[in-house]
Amino acid sequence: MASSFSRILSSKRNIGILSLVGGSATVGFLLHRDHVSAGSPVRRRYPASAEYPDLRKHNNCMASNLTPAIYAKLCDKATPNGYTLDQAIQTGVDNPGHPFIKTVGLVAGDEESYEVFAELLDPVIKERHNGYDPRNMKHPTDLDASKIQSGQFDERYVLSSRVRTGRSIRGLSLPPACTRAERREVERVVVDALAGLKGDLTGKYYSLTQMTEKEQQQLIDDHFLFDKPVSPLLTCAGMARDWPDARGIWHNNEKTFLIWVNEEDHTRVISMEKGGNMKRVFERFCRGLKEVEHLIQEKGWEFMWNERLGYILTCPSNLGTGLRAGVHVKLPLLSKDARFSKILDHLRLQKRGTGGVDTAAVGGVFDISNLDRLGQSEVQLVQTVVDGVNYLIECEKRLERGQDIKVPPPLKQFK
Amino acid sequence: IMPFGNTHNKLKMNYSSEQEYPDLSKHNNHMAKVLTPEMYANLRDKETPSGFTLDDVIQTGVDNPGHPFIMTVGCVAGDEETYEVFKDLMDPVIEDRHGGYKPSDKHKTDLNADNLQGGDDLDPNYVLSSRVRTGRSIRGFCLPPHCSRGERRAIENLSIESLDSLDGDLKGKYYALKNMTDEEQQQLIDDHFLFDKPVSPLLLASGMARDWPDGRGIWHNDNKTFLVWVNEEDHLRVISMQKGGNMREVFTRFCTGLTKIESLFKDRGHEFMWNEHLGYVLTCPSNLGTGLRAGVHVKLPNVSKHEKFGEILKKLRLQKRGTGGVDTAAVGGVFDISNADRLGFSEVELVQMVVDGVNLLVDMEKRLEGGDSIDDLMPEQK
Numbered sequence: 147m148a149s150s151f152s153r154i155l156s157s158k159r160n161i162g163i164l165s166l167v168g169g170s171a172t173v174g175f176l177l178h179r180d181h182v183s184a185g186s187p188v189r190r191r192y193p194a195s196a197e198y199p200d201l202r203k204h205n206n207c208m209a210s211n212l213t214p215a216i217y218a219k220l221c222d223k224a225t226p227n228g229y230t231l232d233q234a235i236q237t238g239v240d241n242p243g244h245p246f247i248k249t250v251g252l253v254a255g256d257e258e259s260y261e262v263f264a265e266l267l268d269p270v271i272k273e274r275h276n277g278y279d280p281r282n283m284k285h286p287t288d289l290d291a292s293k294i295q296s297g298q299f300d301e302r303y304v305l306s307s308r309v310r311t312g313r314s315i316r317g318l319s320l321p322p323a324c325t326r327a328e329r330r331e332v333e334r335v336v337v338d339a340l341a342g343l344k345g346d347l348t349g350k351y352y353s354l355t356q357m358t359e360k361e362q363q364q365l366i367d368d369h370f371l372f373d374k375p376v377s378p379l380l381t382c383a384g385m386a387r388d389w390p391d392a393r394g395i396w397h398n399n400e401k402t403f404l405i406w407v408n409e410e411d412h413t414r415v416i417s418m419e420k421g422g423n424m425k426r427v428f429e430r431f432c433r434g435l436k437e438v439e440h441l442i443q444e445k446g447w448e449f450m451w452n453e454r455l456g457y458i459l460t461c462p463s464n465l466g467t468g469l470r471a472g473v474h475v476k477l478p479l480l481s482k483d484a485r486f487s488k489i490l491d492h493l494r495l496q497k498r499g500t501g502g503v504d505t506a507a508v509g510g511v512f513d514i515s516n517l518d519r520l521g522q523s524e525v526q527l528v529q530t531v532v533d534g535v536n537y538l539i540e541c542e543k544r545l546e547r548g549q550d551i552k553v554p555p556p557l558k559q560f561k
Numbered sequence: 562i563m564p565f566g567n568t569h570n571k572l573k574m575n576y577s578s579e580q581e582y583p584d585l586s587k588h589n590n591h592m593a594k595v596l597t598p599e600m601y602a603n604l605r606d607k608e609t610p611s612g613f614t615l616d617d618v619i620q621t622g623v624d625n626p627g628h629p630f631i632m633t634v635g636c637v638a639g640d641e642e643t644y645e646v647f648k649d650l651m652d653p654v655i656e657d658r659h660g661g662y663k664p665s666d667k668h669k670t671d672l673n674a675d676n677l678q679g680g681d682d683l684d685p686n687y688v689l690s691s692r693v694r695t696g697r698s699i700r701g702f703c704l705p706p707h708c709s710r711g712e713r714r715a716i717e718n719l720s721i722e723s724l725d726s727l728d729g730d731l732k733g734k735y736y737a738l739k740n741m742t743d744e745e746q747q748q749l750i751d752d753h754f755l756f757d758k759p760v761s762p763l764l765l766a767s768g769m770a771r772d773w774p775d776g777r778g779i780w781h782n783d784n785k786t787f788l789v790w791v792n793e794e795d796h797l798r799v800i801s802m803q804k805g806g807n808m809r810e811v812f813t814r815f816c817t818g819l820t821k822i823e824s825l826f827k828d829r830g831h832e833f834m835w836n837e838h839l840g841y842v843l844t845c846p847s848n849l850g851t852g853l854r855a856g857v858h859v860k861l862p863n864v865s866k867h868e869k870f871g872e873i874l875k876k877l878r879l880q881k882r883g884t885g886g887v888d889t890a891a892v893g894g895v896f897d898i899s900n901a902d903r904l905g906f907s908e909v910e911l912v913q914m915v916v917d918g919v920n921l922l923v924d925m926e927k928r929l930e931g932g933d934s935i936d937d938l939m940p941e942q943k
Contacts, residue, residue, distance in 0.1 A: 228571075325581060326581050331580075386624070387623070
């Protein structure tokens with residue numbers, strides 16, 4: 147199902163500018179022609195300099211890297227599916243960003259976006275992924291959960307453990323660009339495959355358009371239900387079109403393996419359980435992912451993946467592993483220590499509130515997860531979380547005992 | 562180029578029409594009522610010359626199923642040709658929305674304020690303010706759902722150039738949204754002139770808010786009685802307003818101003834989108850024809866509580882809104898009363914309906930204040 151992404155389709159730029167003096171005759175002309183071709187749209191065309199977005203008040207990775215020269219070079223290119231630069235950057239143009247939080251500011255409409263618009267995407271990836279250079283580095287994939295050491299946390303501190311990632315189906319456009327039929331095809335392919343899962347992974351699909359009120363309430367109570375995106379970062383990229391058509395949630399009967407279909411990516415895959423057995427969570431994660439991959443391959447499909455960028459997802463921030471492994475952990479004392487942020491930073495961890503990204507911590511309970519996604523394997527990242535969280539718990543215990551703590555030396559970026 | 566999806570290319574033709582047809586089973590808008598699978602199949606491979614497709618037209622209606630009681634339009638135009646290329650969809654939507662207006666009907670334009678009778682003496686004890694607004698599109702440019710940044714900026718530049726040439730009581734100044742100082746912004750807010758980035762999902766889903774606030778701005782005359790919005794929901798929204806009940810003066814300034822602006826654009830080689838059948842062409846099919854909403858803020862605490870208030874308004878071809886505009890509630894018995902129609906009646910005819918209708922409503926209010934009946938004042942259906 148791989149498309150040949152070396153084909154770069156240059157859309158024909160119609161040089162003829164409509165001149166509209168004395169328009170009614172012109173209008174009559176326009177109204178009576180046949181309008182069926184996509185190859186030569188008649189439209190006012192402006193030079194790249196007149197189309198270049200005003201990014202002076204912007205603070206996102208796209209704005210930092212999209213020079214007028216790069217814009218001019220890429221603005222009339224399109225992927226084989228017809229996705230353009232303006233579409234890719236629209237979310238970043240519409241959302242200037244926050245002075246303190248640097249968003250990515252662009253998305254991929256398909257796998258080929260990462261090739262066709264590489265001149266912009268490569269520096270964005272490098273900036274976002276702490277120096278990972280797609281031009282000369284390779285991304286390691288490792289889903290062998292047996293390699294994880296000390297993956298059981300002290301459950302007096304760790305309340306729950308979770309690993310998530312995303313997967314895209316090669317050959318179908320991504321959420322910002324997909325047509326309704328493509329989106330429905332993604333749903334069909336994935337749901338079909340999930341129906342083949344057995345044992346502890348046996349489960350059921352709940353389509354957003356068809357779930358009963360009871361099912362909906364249960365999914366809300368289980369904290370499984372996802373809602374139509376409200377974040378302008380997502381809506382401006384076109385990901386919420388046609389909601390809730392072809393969106394749904396699948397989970398196993400034990401409620402420890404969950405898949406979101408057609409939310410921000412083709413699929414989001416989540417393994418979770420209460421308590422601190424991160425090793426088991428990751429083991430199920432890897433097993434489930436491999437099983438699903440095998441099931442779609444039987445039908446002639448595969449995931450989007452390459453050596454340069456690992457697993458391909460909609461947002462460049464999720465390339466590589468697309469993996470966020472995290473825990474909900476009680477750190478009331480450590481979180482008040484002035485060194486908390488620095489410790490996290492050195493351990494390559496990030497904190498969020500327990501509602502997820504953009505929420506605040508409640509009762510000293512934090513969501514702690516890996517910062518990195520690309521350039522290290524799944525095993526490496528989960529080990530980082532395991533080691534890091536164990537260290538944080540040690541710090542908390544020491545503070546409980548009135549002992550001092552140390553800021554650990556910073557971890558190396560790429561192993 | 563449409564920002565959303567691959568709607569501008571032939572990718573979707575790889576799938577059958579059934580596979581692409583939207584699920585409209587929970588929808589209640591004009592588009593959903595009209596767009597059958599057969600119509601979708603017939604229109605889906607068409608594009609306007611600028612590349613606007615059927616899926617572009619209907620996206621806002623697919624994304625916003627609507628409200629059980631309020632019927633939204635559910636489709637937009639990306640350029641003038643949309644109304645022609647997709648007439649199989651647009652004509653029945655227009656007919657349904659504009660009271661049976663047929664594809665063969667002709668729309669009359671009349672911007673001669675002298676043809677208005679009376680209207681200069683709506684009782685200012687009840688009528689707090691009077692306002693007339695419309696929209697205009699510049700022929701040859703794509704409309705807000707579809708225009709590129711270059712086009713939008715060109716529209717802005719043309720507009721600034723033309724408006725800067727206005728003189729006399731229309732002389733004024735342009736405030737670009739992205740350049741205004743805090744002071745200017747506050748003044749515009751205090752004057753109730755400033756428009757904000759759209760938040761309504763009806764507008765957002767159609768792509769009208771892209772690149773905000775690039776290319777958007779507000780022009781008003783020094784007297785603050787004539788205001789033009791640039792690149793909000795339409796290329797231009799033109800507003801004439803003042804306190805009190807002299808609707809005639811408001812409408813006269815409106816017509817004079819519009820006519821002057823039109824000729825200033827023509828001097829620069831551009832004209833407004835207009836044709837005999839649809840009148841002035843705007844982004845939303847609901848604003849075709851005159852695009853005109855003439856209205857007053859009027860105190861009707863008693864009439865508004867009368868059981869026949871809704872019926873009276875309907876007979877007078879008027880609609881009520883809260884004083885915050887569409888989708889707001891009335892405060893302190895003060896209502897925004899305006900014409901319900903846009904297409905099939907001329908500007909003069911519509912303003913006449915408002916003038917006559919409001920005069921009647923104020924008479925009714927006075928009667929009810931005095932404890933008297935209004936039965937003999939009940940109007941016929943206009």
